[in-house]
Amino acid sequence: MDRLDAIFSPESVAVVGASSTPGKVGHDIFENILKGGFQGTLYPVNPKARSVLSVRCYKSMMDIPDPVDLAMIILPPRIALKTVDDCIKKGVKGIVIVSAGFKEVGGEGAKIEDEIANKCRDAGIRLIGPNCLGVINPSENVRLNASFSARMPHKGNISFISQSGALCTAVLDFAADRGFGFSKFVSIGNKADVDELDLLRYYHKDPETNVIMIYMEELRFRPTFIEEVKEITSGDRPTPVLVIKSGKTAAGAAAAASHTGSLAGSEAVYNAIFDQSGILRVDTVDDLFDYAVAFSARKIPAGNRVAIITNAGGPGIIATDMTEMSGLQLAKFSADTDWNLHQFLPPTANFNNPIDVIGDATRERYQNALETVIQDENVDCVLMILTPQSMTDAIGTAEAIVDTYNNSTKPIVCSFMGVVDVSAGVKYLQENQVPVYRFPEDAARAMGKLYDATQWLGRQILPEYDLTFDTKRATAIVDLCLAEGKTVLGEDDGKELLACYGFDIPAMKIADSAFVAGDIAEEIGLPVVMKIVSPQILHKSDAGGVQVGLKTREDVETAFTEIMASSKNYNPDAEIKGVLVQKMVPPGQEVILGVTKYPGFGHLLMFGLGGIYVELFKNVTFRLAPIGRNNARRMVRSIKGFEILDGFRGKPKADVETLEKLIIGLSAMVTNHPQIKEMDINPLFVHEQGQGATVADIIITFDD
């Protein structure tokens, strides 16, 4: 038995701080549990009252003569702390602290919250809150409404986790209005103990939960989060997880010195986490409900080929547009389907997709069309549109849809347009768990989201590359740098570290005079590239500190003088260590790799096409380290413009395999050396297939 059962399905509940004064939280919550028809036993606790709402009241937890599973605490911090001690003595199994005034106000409140959390942990008690709305479980044999909300939702198979209490009330109202049911509903507040991951695990195991919805302000990230949630969203019995994430911050990004740092806001971190763990992100509460309804039926399409059946042209066109905008495509019917459709549809019908069964379509005509297309091998899912017209039989058509639906594994989504005329049909579909929407575009978008899950579940998983890195040498290099107080490495001193993780860096040496530069160039071989070396000059091009394609000794000597002059001019205070002379990198596609450390989450890896693509279009993708081959592969392939690496317009393909291996190397590097704060490898030249890749510039920053 899970310890959270004591919170979601208790046999007895004590409300500590229960009150007889309407409008007080301690009154409302007690009343809501009592009137909600709780199937267990309820004990009000209040030293000053004889009874609350006619129920005999106890002076303290200790006075309750029976065992108590769950204590709901509605008391200010100091008294709450004492009550927690009583709860421990009493042997309660779960605690929910509704009251505010804890960590969110800081000071003593924060201290008491920590104390309470520690006590609960030591006692093996799970704690929800403080500063939360409470817990709801509408299941027949529990019927617990331990919340502010007077309204007990219907029973359904969707479970909800909210960080915001205020949103909960609105969501419950909205759900009631849409006839939407819940399995479990919780507001987690300050997350002193129970957090998102605990609840995701619990809901995933819950046979009454088919979909999980989360309203998240900030995630309490744990290192195992991605791996555990990946198992939830794509393991043996996957549970879809939908999230609304609000609250963007620019923290850390504004002051970043690297490209990666300036591109990697908290949005990038969250999107990476959601992508890697298979959580589907949505933008609005409307969408959250629309998609949850679609997922709650536990059917997802095998592919993206949609059949549309409608009794009106216009809505069919809208559905077609939104189908294509949602990443789906219209199915092309087999000859059999076409032949069958001609047997019962009138000649004025449209036999191609979207099928128009015409305004006077009866139940039978809809049913025949649906039965025909759903058996077509070229159809993965069906979108049914019904508009109320004179012959329309909304309830009959709904019954026909439910019949077919129950006998097929293919998902069906419906749009019964209009509210009143079609409401009996809508209700019948809802009761039978067939997703139904008011407008066809909503139905099509929901189907598109189902197909997102199809792609996630069907993602290609290849065996890991067999890579070895020289971790020992790398550790020595990092330790030496830190010992010497070097916190910024350029390519002259960073190349050794990168080499340990499989990166190729062209031969190079630093020159301190034009003559030495000429010697170096002849030694490593012309043509060469030359770059200023100064810890204060990070964007070397802007300083006129870079010259490329130098083909003769004379060119090299002139370049040395020019680079020194313009760099001094750019920043007269810069400490200049010389000019790096580097063998010119063979041609290849410019890409950027980068890393930035995100406090509380770890290292965020970035990949993008280099040059103007990253600087202007900010066309980059992120993953949270550590990652392996499959995430590296998806990173590279998800970038807009991947075609450029994949042989666009007859150009040779780039060495994408090496690129993937280097991303894995980068991930290993920051995982092994967490002192790395930021890194840009920009550009990395990826050569033709089989020819590897060469680093052309590096900045690595360590923690101060």
Add this chain to the structure above:
Amino acid sequence: MDRLDAIFSPESVAVVGASSTPGKVGHDIFENILKGGFQGTLYPVNPKARSVLSVRCYKSMMDIPDPVDLAMIILPPRIALKTVDDCIKKGVKGIVIVSAGFKEVGGEGAKIEDEIANKCRDAGIRLIGPNCLGVINPSENVRLNASFSARMPHKGNISFISQSGALCTAVLDFAADRGFGFSKFVSIGNKADVDELDLLRYYHKDPETNVIMIYMEELRFRPTFIEEVKEITSGDRPTPVLVIKSGKTAAGAAAAASHTGSLAGSEAVYNAIFDQSGILRVDTVDDLFDYAVAFSARKIPAGNRVAIITNAGGPGIIATDMTEMSGLQLAKFSADTDWNLHQFLPPTANFNNPIDVIGDATRERYQNALETVIQDENVDCVLMILTPQSMTDAIGTAEAIVDTYNNSTKPIVCSFMGVVDVSAGVKYLQENQVPVYRFPEDAARAMGKLYDATQWLGRQILPEYDLTFDTKRATAIVDLCLAEGKTVLGEDDGKELLACYGFDIPAMKIADSAFVAGDIAEEIGLPVVMKIVSPQILHKSDAGGVQVGLKTREDVETAFTEIMASSKNYNPDAEIKGVLVQKMVPPGQEVILGVTKYPGFGHLLMFGLGGIYVELFKNVTFRLAPIGRNNARRMVRSIKGFEILDGFRGKPKADVETLEKLIIGLSAMVTNHPQIKEMDINPLFVHEQGQGATVADIIITFDD
């Protein structure tokens, strides 16, 4: 008096084809007018009935003893045609044909529709339909529900034009559910006479219409459409126009030979028309209603600085996110505002934007906060969020908002979260025309759409350039080409035409041998570019038919041989006219200009950054010709990556003024020579500011 008044506000209506049989269209429409409380006189016409729904029936139009303003015809095509003759004799002023079976089925139906349209036009009668749902006007002194829909909507100030009859019913149902009112409502069906532009003009003049919503499948485009609608959306008393456009087709795009043609689908045409005429496009019916509610209040913000007031943190964060995603920003309050807020808000409140008045906020606290921020000069508009909590006074707060709202020109949008607990407040706001939404993200998105209108109304309008083109010479060139049967011009024969419209083309000649190529190169000056000339080889690079940067006579001669060989290899059947030797174009930013002719609409102009941007990212923008300086300017500035032309990262600015003039030249060229079917100028090199631009390659196609 407008002739459409006879249709929207008739004093007398004849229903020809009225029927006593429930379920028949002729019955339902008659019943809906009768029971809807029509304020004029109603005459059923049916040769076989003595009365319909107890109302004395007439055998024909001619038997009605009184004048008739509007005839609703529900009859099959041939009988409808005869009835139209009767209507003309009778002197009716407007006709609505509801029945189907006309142009949409082709054949005789189409012929009869044309005949009816011609007769009406000759008689000065306006005609709506055929194949439509009808007309509704809920105004007290009219109350006309001449439609299929049993439900008469509330009176409001939003007017609706729908092409799809089926959608109308759903929209009316949906509107009833949301308490949404209409001013005029029409389904236009086949548009035999009255079309979108007629109705836009009529609605714009209607004092009872504040916003126009259109559901469009395809537009009947008229050459004056853009100019007239621009006047409607941004003239003296602008009326916002919102459109849902569905029905994308790939017609014409698939087979196109030019880049422009392949990028310019019908979506590009419609988006160009909407952009140029100030029509705001939306994606879903939900959005259409959300935005219409916001616009119906006839207040738009002066700028994009939003103040948010909330009694709960989470929804405030959601609103902040969506505010920023909608192109708005959070206002920074003045010191006065800050001081004032501190006078009445509790210390635990949040005084910065979004202002959190805390869960126990009363009506007074909301009102004080609203009054304070709305008077701040740094605030352009306010978003009010109310969540139901124990002290919340939804109706009182609504009253306070309405008070402030009526005394300010700044728009306010509200989100009263939850359905039941806040419904009295929501109703009060709706009755007083204050836009109110269920979720804060919807309110923020609606405010963003209002700001789109602000930007449209405030768009910069500069005087036209004084440009002259050599139209006479250009006409002679085009005539000669057509006379010679030349339908495709490359740069050798197209350069003269482009030169007439201000384009610079580098010196060039065609060589038919390696030796001649060398001579030409020396004559026009090295370095040169060389390109194959063949009507069958349009994408010359793909054929190995281009070499650039040829610096010596030897290079030129070798290049000639190589180009000839690889082009013959690429297409052995191609007719090869030689190799063009062209002076190398000085450096500049590559852009693409293009044109494609769109049947029924005219020439669509395209601009984009060249090379990989257009080929891979399809990052281009369109306008329908003719355009002047201001549209050319907005085209150039609207492109993603405009920064590249505008001095990105310290690079010199490109000659954007010349680019604008060349776009105007292109527009003039296709307007003067409508035989031009498609054109690519790709690339055009735009040099540094003041240095002009040079065409590097051209394809022009004429109509066959």
